[in-house]
Amino acid sequence: MPSAKSVIVTCAATGAGLTPSMSPYLPTTPEQIAEQSIAAAKAGAAILHLHARNPEDGRPTNDIAVWEQFVPRIRDNCDAIINMSASFGATAEERASAVLALRPEIATVIVGSMNYARFKKAKDLGMTEFKYDWEREMLTSESAYNVVTNNTFAKIGRLIEIFVDNDIAIEFECYDVGHLYILEYHINRIKGLKRPLIIQFLTGILGGIPSDIEHLLHMKQTTEKLFGKDVQLFIHGTGPQNIKAATYGGLIGSHVRVGQEDNLLEREGVLFKSNAEQVEKIKRILNEFDIGLIDPTQAREMLGLAAR
Numbered sequence: 001m002p003s004a005k006s007v008i009v010t011c012a013a014t015g016a017g018l019t020p021s022m023s024p025y026l027p028t029t030p031e032q033i034a035e036q037s038i039a040a041a042k043a044g045a046a047i048l049h050l051h052a053r054n055p056e057d058g059r060p061t062n063d064i065a066v067w068e069q070f071v072p073r074i075r076d077n078c079d080a081i082i083n084m085s086a087s088f089g090a091t092a093e094e095r096a097s098a099v100l101a102l103r104p105e106i107a108t109v110i111v112g113s114m115n116y117a118r119f120k121k122a123k124d125l126g127m128t129e130f131k132y133d134w135e136r137e138m139l140t141s142e143s144a145y146n147v148v149t150n151n152t153f154a155k156i157g158r159l160i161e162i163f164v165d166n167d168i169a170i171e172f173e174c175y176d177v178g179h180l181y182i183l184e185y186h187i188n189r190i191k192g193l194k195r196p197l198i199i200q201f202l203t204g205i206l207g208g209i210p211s212d213i214e215h216l217l218h219m220k221q222t223t224e225k226l227f228g229k230d231v232q233l234f235i236h237g238t239g240p241q242n243i244k245a246a247t248y249g250g251l252i253g254s255h256v257r258v259g260q261e262d263n264l265l266e267r268e269g270v271l272f273k274s275n276a277e278q279v280e281k282i283k284r285i286l287n288e289f290d291i292g293l294i295d296p297t298q299a300r301e302m303l304g305l306a307a308r
Contacts, residue, residue, distance in 0.1 A: 006292040008255040008299045009282060010200075010234060011045035011275050013037045014053060015261025016060035016088065017118065019135040022125055023264040025273050028058035030069035034077075036275045037070075040259070041080035043279040046299040048074060049083045049108065049171075051261065052098070057132045062088040067098045079296045079308060081105050083171060092158035100166060105305050106198065108171045109159045111186070112179035113151045117206035119144040124239055125264075149207075157186055164192045169305060171198040171234075175208035177222055184226045194304055196230045199223060200257065203245060204238040211237035211245040213252075220252060232303055238262050243282060250286045255294075258282050 013036055014027050027036045030052075037048045052066045053059060067084070075082060082104035089095040099107045122139040130136040138144060163170050170193070172183050180199075187193060201219050204211040209219065216235055223231055236257035237245030243263070246256035258278040266272045266281070283293055300307055 006294045007250050008294045009045045010047040010049050010257040011040040011279055012049040012259035012261035013275050014051050016051050020058040021131045021135050023271050026260050028053045029055040034070040034073040037074045038077045039276040040279050041078035043276040044283050044293045045279045046296045047081040047083050051085045059134050062098050064098050064101045067102055071102045092155050096162045106169045106171050107163050108173050110151045110173045111183045114149050114175050115207035116149045120206050160190050169194045171200050173200045173202050175202050180222050196232050198232050200234040204241045211241040213248050216248055240265050246282050247285050250291045
């Protein structure tokens, strides 16, 4: 078993919020997503959190045919735990469709609605030029200021039921303290959830809780109050705060997440060239505090997943 001073690293390889014009190193085609994910696993990531993108223009998609071009390849070429996002689609059934087709070990469910402030991503990077029209529309048009990420009680509950019925573990993604209470409501209502609970704090968006240490501690303490010790907790920040938030997470005893979904900048003016580079950086930082990385076999045991 891993020591008490070890953490699981999740690598979020591409996401749906950052765009090709922001970095030439953001993986968008199935081949790029597979290659960077496999390299991140070899660098030390025990979990790979995945989204799909249209290979023609990098636009986010939940097309099963696209997922099928990279998930099996990743599965065949590394031992990392596959975690697929179930956040794209108008209904719970649409969001779950690719997960049910590919059957990853974990699916991610967002447990609350929020103002996502997509416009801030472009402003933070000082972007004025875009390769594709859809990027400009998503990040700078009026819709960028009007969009609300819609995760109703009914939609969340239905997604949980679908994954419980199909014996797929769930990562619950929480953007603020109130989302933990929404999760508590669903957990008390729906039976058959895998244990331990897997909870991911997504911090640092304008519509959610910031990534400062006092907020992370408050979220952690609230989680432990609501759910006890039967939780495997992950922390990540968005934007340049990502590596700092991951470091905080390791220091306060949570698992951590890094990756090109969350942050593209190694430092101001310097882009990360790959997901593996991000995993290597957080591994190096945590090593300075004598905090090691947990491998996929150990992670499966800790998360209550079947051995591969």
